Amino acid sequence: MKKILNIIASPRADESFSSKLGYAIIEQIKEANPGSTVQTRDLNLTPFPHVEVVHLAAFYAPEDSYTPESKAAVQHSNEAIQEIMDADILLISTPMWNFSIPSVLKAWIDHIARAGVTFQYSEKGPVGLIKGKKVYIALASGSFYSAEPAQSLDFAAPYLKTFLGFLGLTDLSLFRVEGTGIPGAGDISLEKAIATIVL
Numbered sequence: 001m002k003k004i005l006n007i008i009a010s011p012r013a014d015e016s017f018s019s020k021l022g023y024a025i026i027e028q029i030k031e032a033n034p035g036s037t038v039q040t041r042d043l044n045l046t047p048f049p050h051v052e053v054v055h056l057a058a059f060y061a062p063e064d065s066y067t068p069e070s071k072a073a074v075q076h077s078n079e080a081i082q083e084i085m086d087a088d089i090l091l092i093s094t095p096m097w098n099f100s101i102p103s104v105l106k107a108w109i110d111h112i113a114r115a116g117v118t119f120q121y122s123e124k125g126p127v128g129l130i131k132g133k134k135v136y137i138a139l140a141s142g143s144f145y146s147a148e149p150a151q152s153l154d155f156a157a158p159y160l161k162t163f164l165g166f167l168g169l170t171d172l173s174l175f176r177v178e179g180t181g182i183p184g185a186g187d188i189s190l191e192k193a194i195a196t197i198v199l
């Protein structure tokens, strides 16, 4: 039995190829691990705010110095981090937008990167503090990036892998649904993508 945290970044709800690929991953996890549970965090339904000074001040302040304002500001971050800590598996379903990720996902990322909580700097460099979790990424793109000539234009997959690895989340598998922008090709691309899933 696994606890799955399902992070959804596409605003396209039932039409979203990345979300559909993500749900196919969930189905396979459930088949392999009966009784698994899913907590879904749709970043468009409950968006995280852009990190502002009030959030930064709270991130770096000791808890006993919190004001009501900083307590409220750090709550999004605490909740998001707790959700990850409670999960065995983190699934991120996201579109590629403008060669990278949608800003709702970046806002979530800015709330989970907390010095002393999810990473720390040591004499040997940065150390990720989130351990022992499996990560799956379901990435949808209108065009093709898994091979040249456009591979080097994909800033979404390398960025997510680098960032999550920085937090200690290094056991990561990424699956792509590509070419959704080609008229009529979306569903076939999704089928092909689902066939590539290996847990």
Ligand SMILES: Cc1cc2nc3c(=O)[nH]c(=O)nc-3n(C[C@H](O)[C@H](O)[C@H](O)COP(=O)(O)O)c2cc1C
Pocket (backbone or CB within 6 Å): 010, 011, 012, 015, 016, 017, 018, 019, 094, 095, 096, 097, 098, 099, 100, 140, 141, 142, 143, 144, 180, 181
């Ligand atoms: C604002 C925006 C930016 C996009 N940028 C890219 C891009 O840089 N490269 C690409 O291949 N497709 C791009 N697309 C197409 C999406 O990646 C594609 O439609 C994908 O299927 C969206 O994921 P979803 O179906 O999960 O919403 C973009 C779409 C939107 C709406």
